[in-house]
Structure formats: C-alpha cells, structure tokens
Amino acid sequence: MPDDSISDALLxxxxxxxxxxxxxxxxxxxxFVYWATLSFxxxxxxxxxxxxxxxxxxxxxxxxxxxxxxxxxGSANWDVRxxxxxxxxxxxxxxxxxxxxxxxxxxxxxxxxxEVTPERYGRRSRRIRFKESVSRLFSPLG
Numbered sequence: 001m002p003d004d005s006i007s008d009a010l011l012x013x014x015x016x017x018x019x020x021x022x023x024x025x026x027x028x029x030x031x032f033v034y035w036a037t038l039s040f041x042x043x044x045x046x047x048x049x050x051x052x053x054x055x056x057x058x059x060x061x062x063x064x065x066x067x068x069x070x071x072x073x074g075s076a077n078w079d080v081r082x083x084x085x086x087x088x089x090x091x092x093x094x095x096x097x098x099x100x101x102x103x104x105x106x107x108x109x110x111x112x113x114x115e116v117t118p119e120r121y122g123r124r125s126r127r128i129r130f131k132e133s134v135s136r137l138f139s140p141l142g
Contacts, residue, residue, distance in 0.1 A: 014048040023113060026053040036135035045118045056112035069099040
C-alpha cells in the first residue's frame with residue numbers, strides 16, 4: 001500500500017513513458033493488506049504501470065532496480081508503517097552487475113506470475129471490489 005509520494009512517483013514515471021513494473025504476492029500474509037494493495041492497482045494500471053501477482057508462493061522481496069544499474073534492496077515495505085513507524089533498513093546501490101542480476105531475477109519471476117491487465121482487473125467480482133474498498137478505507141492506518 002504505497003503512500004501518496006510513492007504512488008505519485010510511480011504514476012508520473014509511467015505517464016512519462018518509463019517501463020514501470022510491480023510484482024506483488026498472490027498469496028497474502030494478511031488478507032486486509034492484500035485487498036488494500038489491490039485497490040491501488042486501478043490508478044496504476046490506467047497510467048500504464050504493469051502489475052503482476054507472483055503465483056509461486058509468497059514473495060517477500062522489497063527490491064527496486066532503475067535502468068539495470070541502480071536500486072535498493074531491504075526490509076521496508078512501500079507503506080506508511082514502514083516509512084514512518086518501523087525501524088527498517090534498505091541498502092541502496094549503484095552497480096551495473098548487481099542491477100543486472102536483480103533485473104534478471106525479476107524477469108525470471110515474471111514467468112511465475114500473472115499480469116493484472118486492466119481488463120482482468122475490471123472483471124473483479126462485487127465481493128472482491130467490496131473487500132478492496134473496505135480495506136482501502138483503513139490503509140492509511142496500516
């Protein structure tokens with residue numbers, strides 16, 4: 001559940017033509033967080049962000065790679081709690097070898113994922129939409 005600054009950055013990048021791809025777990029560790037996370041997908045999809053659900057178990061990676069040579073790996077989720085309350089740490093790097101390795105692993109994980117297309121997202125049931133709506137109401141508290 002990204003905060004406003006992260007959402008805005010992702011939207012701006014995608015609207016500027018940057019290839020932005022996000023991978024989230026298909027199997028949640030907490031249903032509330034899962035549904036709230038999915039509720040943010042609509043705006044991202046509309047802007048051209050490609051969203052994937054990782055189908056091969058629970059993915060716990062918190063990794064970003066920029067242009068295959070810079071990025072971050074760490075324990076911080078992209079949510080209010082991780083950014084403002086928890087004592088979490090990320091390592092930032094500027095190294096082409098590390099960036100390319102992480103990019104390669106991400107691409108491998110795409111083969112084990114399902115893309116959440118705008119059409120697929122639009123076909124969600126009323127029950128799923130309700131779960132997302134209720135969960136999103138409480139997402140700033142998470």
